[in-house]
Amino acid sequence: MAQPIRVLLAKVGLDGHDRGVKVVARTLRDAGMDVVYSGLHRSPEEVVTAAVQEDVDVLGVSLLSGVQMTVFPKIFALLKEKGVEDMVVVAGGVMPDDDVVELKKMGVAEVMLQDTPPNAIVETLTRLVTERGAR
Amino acid sequence: MAYTPSAELVGRVEKGETFAVARLISRAEAGVPEARAAIGEIYRKAGRAHVVGITGVPGSGKSTLVGVLVKKLRATGATIAVVAIDPSSPYSGGSILGDRIRMADVALDPGVFIRSMATRGAVGGMAHAALDVVDILDVAGFDWIVLETVGVGQDEVEIAHASHTTVVVSAPGLGDEVQAIKAGILEIADIHVVSKCDRSDANRTLTDLKMMLKEAMPGDSGWRPPVVGVSALNDQGLDTLLEAAARHRKALDGPAGERRRRHIAAFRLAKTAETLVLERLKPLMATCSADAAQKLSARHSDPYSEADRLVGEFTGENDHD
Numbered sequence: 001m002a003q004p005i006r007v008l009l010a011k012v013g014l015d016g017h018d019r020g021v022k023v024v025a026r027t028l029r030d031a032g033m034d035v036v037y038s039g040l041h042r043s044p045e046e047v048v049t050a051a052v053q054e055d056v057d058v059l060g061v062s063l064l065s066g067v068q069m070t071v072f073p074k075i076f077a078l079l080k081e082k083g084v085e086d087m088v089v090v091a092g093g094v095m096p097d098d099d100v101v102e103l104k105k106m107g108v109a110e111v112m113l114q115d116t117p118p119n120a121i122v123e124t125l126t127r128l129v130t131e132r133g134a135r
Numbered sequence: 136m137a138y139t140p141s142a143e144l145v146g147r148v149e150k151g152e153t154f155a156v157a158r159l160i161s162r163a164e165a166g167v168p169e170a171r172a173a174i175g176e177i178y179r180k181a182g183r184a185h186v187v188g189i190t191g192v193p194g195s196g197k198s199t200l201v202g203v204l205v206k207k208l209r210a211t212g213a214t215i216a217v218v219a220i221d222p223s224s225p226y227s228g229g230s231i232l233g234d235r236i237r238m239a240d241v242a243l244d245p246g247v248f249i250r251s252m253a254t255r256g257a258v259g260g261m262a263h264a265a266l267d268v269v270d271i272l273d274v275a276g277f278d279w280i281v282l283e284t285v286g287v288g289q290d291e292v293e294i295a296h297a298s299h300t301t302v303v304v305s306a307p308g309l310g311d312e313v314q315a316i317k318a319g320i321l322e323i324a325d326i327h328v329v330s331k332c333d334r335s336d337a338n339r340t341l342t343d344l345k346m347m348l349k350e351a352m353p354g355d356s357g358w359r360p361p362v363v364g365v366s367a368l369n370d371q372g373l374d375t376l377l378e379a380a381a382r383h384r385k386a387l388d389g390p391a392g393e394r395r396r397r398h399i400a401a402f403r404l405a406k407t408a409e410t411l412v413l414e415r416l417k418p419l420m421a422t423c424s425a426d427a428a429q430k431l432s433a434r435h436s437d438p439y440s441e442a443d444r445l446v447g448e449f450t451g452e453n454d455h456d
Contacts, residue, residue: 003165004228004253029229034253039236046242050235053248055157083154134138135158
């Protein structure tokens with residue numbers, strides 16, 4: 001039997017909008033994944049510490065506050081500092097198209113915007129983890 | 136990406152390296168065959184940490200209690216690892232692990248390690264690999280390991296066979312004294328905690344539990360489980376609880392502790408054997424069960440006969456018929 005994919009869903013900074021991330025959490029759970037939810041108002045340090053301790057396959061950061069270009073560089077720097085090379089990092093939420101291009105250059109594997117259907121999120125995460133291989 | 140062999144991770148776990156600890160835990164949880172020897176090696180090296188099991192009904196405040204307790208324990212200089220178990224969905228197999236949210240205060244402390252686990256079909260309030268995970272954290276050097284079960288009902292008592300000190304959390308307002316004298320979860324407590332003691336009906340629960348214990352026969356260790364009222368909100372009773380846990384840890388120094396450790400080891404052996412048997416039985420079930428289920432649903436056979444045949448297939452007894 002395949003192991004459930006482990007995902008940390010995180011909300012960072014002064015962003016109180018968690019309806020979307022909770023819907024995604026449920027969708028992933030119903031697709032058979034183990035989902036750790038961080039709760040609101042976490043710092044990049046808290047998110048990365050949790051992701052490393054939980055050893056998740058996927059770190060998903062939900063952002064509706066426009067701070068993606070500040071948050072993701074910090075997250076990648078912290079992951080590097082902790083010696084984690086094989087974590088899939090994805091972003092979700094509402095953000096400008098130009099940022100999406102920049103985020104992908106930075107190492108974000110996929111950016112799922114507000115109009116992404118739930119099953120597409122499941123498919124994307126499954127594909128990314130399969131491509132990564134055993135760890 | 137390079138696969139780090141589990142044997143290599145063992146040495147790094149001993150040095151307390153977070154990444155190695157987290158990765159070996161994942162492999163134990165996944166039951167990766169490559170990791171089995173490494174986890175065996177971990178078991179031989181473990182045995183230093185004190186394991187506190189925390190159990191109670193859903194919503195009784197286990198995670199909140201763990202959060203504040205860890206903070207208090209850290210203040211004494213001790214390091215603590217928390218294993219928090221939440222339920223898997225019986226339908227999809229997935230889970231939402233939310234215990235970390237209540238432990239945000241200690242999340243960035245390097246002397247604290249928190250890991251969430253899903254039950255993945257295990258009954259009894261624990262996850263299959265929880266005890267392997269405890270050993271890994273033990274070898275990583277944590278002084279205390281807090282094992283928080285899923286919210287349990289009345290008879291998920293496995294935690295008592297896995298921890299040195301078992302804490303049962305009761306919330307006020309969930310039943311009268313008849314609930315308190317029933318068999319099951321209340322019997323396994325080394326320490327009783329009544330949570331949410333900022334509420335007015337907590338006294339009733341405290342009294343019911345104390346009455347129940349007064350009527351109970353003392354155990355062979357001579358330890359009498361104290362009843363501690365706590366409020367995480369008002370920082371009430373937490374020092375008393377820690378003191379009780381420290382006293383219980385001390386009480387296990389002598390022969391009572393040796394008995395407990397042997398009991399835990401025997402339980403561990405039985406559980407592991409169970410896992411191995413199931414692992415081998417499962418493929419057989421997959422091939423034989425469709426046929427048997429058809430016979431059963433048509434009432435052409437009975438469950439005992441079919442199960443007997445299945446087990447006979449497994450043990451090879453059917454060959455001698």
